[in-house]
Amino acid sequence: xxxxxxxYFSFFRIGGLTFGGGLTMLPMLKYELVEKKKWISEDDLLxxxxxxxxxxxxxxxxxxxxxxxxxxxxWGGIVATLGxxxxxxxxxxxxxxxxxxFMDNQYVAHALMGVRSVVCALMFGTVLSLAKKSxxxxxxxxxxxxxxxxxxxxxxxxxxxxxxxxxxxxxxxSVAACIKKTKQGGDKE
Amino acid sequence: xxxxxxxxYEFFKTGLFAIGGGPATxxxxxxxxxxxxxxxxxxLSNMIAISEGTPGPLGINMATYAGYHTAGILGxxxxxxxLVLPSIVIIIIIAKFLENFSQNKYVKGAFYGxxxxxxxxxxxxVYNLFQIALFVPTDTGTQISIKAVVLCIVVFALMQIxxxxxxxxxxxLIFAAVVGIIFQF
Numbered sequence: 001x002x003x004x005x006x007x008y009f010s011f012f013r014i015g016g017l018t019f020g021g022g023l024t025m026l027p028m029l030k031y032e033l034v035e036k037k038k039w040i041s042e043d044d045l046l047x048x049x050x051x052x053x054x055x056x057x058x059x060x061x062x063x064x065x066x067x068x069x070x071x072x073x074x075w076g077g078i079v080a081t082l083g084x085x086x087x088x089x090x091x092x093x094x095x096x097x098x099x100x101x102f103m104d105n106q107y108v109a110h111a112l113m114g115v116r117s118v119v120c121a122l123m124f125g126t127v128l129s130l131a132k133k134s135x136x137x138x139x140x141x142x143x144x145x146x147x148x149x150x151x152x153x154x155x156x157x158x159x160x161x162x163x164x165x166x167x168x169x170x171x172x173x174s175v176a177a178c179i180k181k182t183k184q185g186g187d188k189e
Numbered sequence: 190x191x192x193x194x195x196x197x198y199e200f201f202k203t204g205l206f207a208i209g210g211g212p213a214t215x216x217x218x219x220x221x222x223x224x225x226x227x228x229x230x231x232x233l234s235n236m237i238a239i240s241e242g243t244p245g246p247l248g249i250n251m252a253t254y255a256g257y258h259t260a261g262i263l264g265x266x267x268x269x270x271x272l273v274l275p276s277i278v279i280i281i282i283i284a285k286f287l288e289n290f291s292q293n294k295y296v297k298g299a300f301y302g303x304x305x306x307x308x309x310x311x312x313x314x315v316y317n318l319f320q321i322a323l324f325v326p327t328d329t330g331t332q333i334s335i336k337a338v339v340l341c342i343v344v345f346a347l348m349q350i351x352x353x354x355x356x357x358x359x360x361x362l363i364f365a366a367v368v369g370i371i372f373q374f
Contacts, residue, residue: 003297004363006192012299015244015245015249016244016245017244018203018244018245018249019241019242019243019244019245019270019357019359022197024211025246026314048290049282051283051290051291052280053209053210054208054291054296054300055208055276055279055280055290056203056204056205056206056207056208056275056276056279057204057207057208057210057272057273057275057276058207058210058211058214058246058249058250058272058273058276059210059211059246059250059281060210060246061248061249061273061276062251062280063271065276065277065281065284066280066283067280068281069284069285071282074239074281077277077280077281077284078277079223081273081276081277084246084249085245085249085269085311086272087244087245088244088246088249088250088253088269089245089249089253089265089266090252091243091245091250092226092239092240092243092245092246092250092253092265092334093253093257093262093265095208095239095243096239096253096254096257096258096265097202099239099255101325101332107370109214110369110370110373110374111365111366111367111369111370111374112235112238112366112369113322113334113337113368113369113374114236114237114316114337114365114366114367114368114369114370114372114374115235115238115362115365115369116231116234116322116342117322117323117334117337117338117340117344117365117374118237118238118336118340118341118344118362118364119234119237119238119241119300119318119322119362120315120318120319120322120323121341121342121344121345122241122348122358122361123215123237123311123314123315123318124315124345125214125345125348126212126315127308127311127312127315130209130212130295130304130307130308130311131263131308131312133304134304134305134307134308135305135308136203139301140301140302140305141300141305142310143250143305143306143311144305144309144367147305147306147309147310147313148308148309148312148313151216151309151310151312151313151314152214152313152316153197158206158216158217158220158310159202159206160207161306161310162208162306162307162310163206164303164306165302165303165305165306165307166299166300166303167299167302168301168302168306169298169299169301169302169303170295170298170299170301170302171298172298172302172342173294173298173301175231183218
């Protein structure tokens with residue numbers, strides 16, 4: 001089997017066997033790409049994972065594109081990504097099709113109401129762990145609170161908020177670097 | 190405009206600006222539900238449940254579901270391809286031209302601001318979900334559902350116990366469905 005097909009099927013397996021995406025996918029990626037196929041080293045995988053996390057889009061897809069590209073160029077990137085999303089396309093479409101007919105059923109309605117309340121608990125857990133990782137200073141806590149207020153009380157589009165927070169981050173870090181520099185300069189004199 | 194073009198446009202935008210993976214698409218999915226009549230917040234909440242309980246990246250599952258719900262099989266394909274297209278282009282450019290991208294001063298600076306902002310955006314999205322999940326419609330408006338609140342708190346508390354932390358989300362979702370049927374939510 002040519003490597004391009006192997007890329008497709010490897011990422012198909014990863015996409016079809018991991019739940020949740022993002023961080024939960026790392027052990028599976030390591031097993032399939034580093035240990036089994038020996039396509040990249042573990043350090044490379046962590047690097048491309050870091051890039052996947054700080055670029056827009058789905059982290060699993062970013063990682064797939066990166067690894068595919070490193071192995072087989074642009075087509076490799078595209079094929080690996082197609083492999084990663086194929087299981088979702090198949091499984092979700094089939095589920096959505098079959099669920100459609102049961103939505104009016106009374107038991108399904110009760111079940112879904114219960115499920116919705118647990119989705120809240122799950123998502124609240126996600127928010128907490130994200131907050132723990134990202135609220136690392138007073139400045140980041142202030143950004144968090146301002147954005148939270150804007151998102152809840154205004155209708156400013158999400159895109160605008162994301163762009164502004166990026167600019168704010170760059171300004172904050174430049175100011176911090178500048179202060180550090182002047183302080184060091186002052187110490188020397 | 191053609192529904193597929195609109196789907197493509199909205200999910201392309203989501204793929205381009207949702208930074209932080211699957212959960213970061215949630216604020217955009219809520220934006221979309223407010224701008225179009227493609228799905229209600231309740232339906233979105235169901236989509237999240239199903240996307241969490243099935244294999245595959247959360248963001249991809251939600252896009253496929255939302256697209257399918259809006260415009261059938263072709264809609265699901267359109268939304269999903271539109272979501273991943275920006276990633277493919279951006280990652281290939283970075284892999285080709287930008288060595289040490291994640292170590293770049295400006296990239297680091299931008300993420301210093303983006304991370305807390307994304308956490309807040311997702312928190313606000315979850316606040317929306319709470320309103321859908323924990324309140325039931327009545328003749329005069331909405332009323333808080335005590336059963337749903339109790340279930341949510343109990344499951345969250347159970348999830349904090351070390352031995353239960355590793356449990357797969359699907360276990361909690363099945364538990365919730367059973368409780369929902371037994372106690373007639």
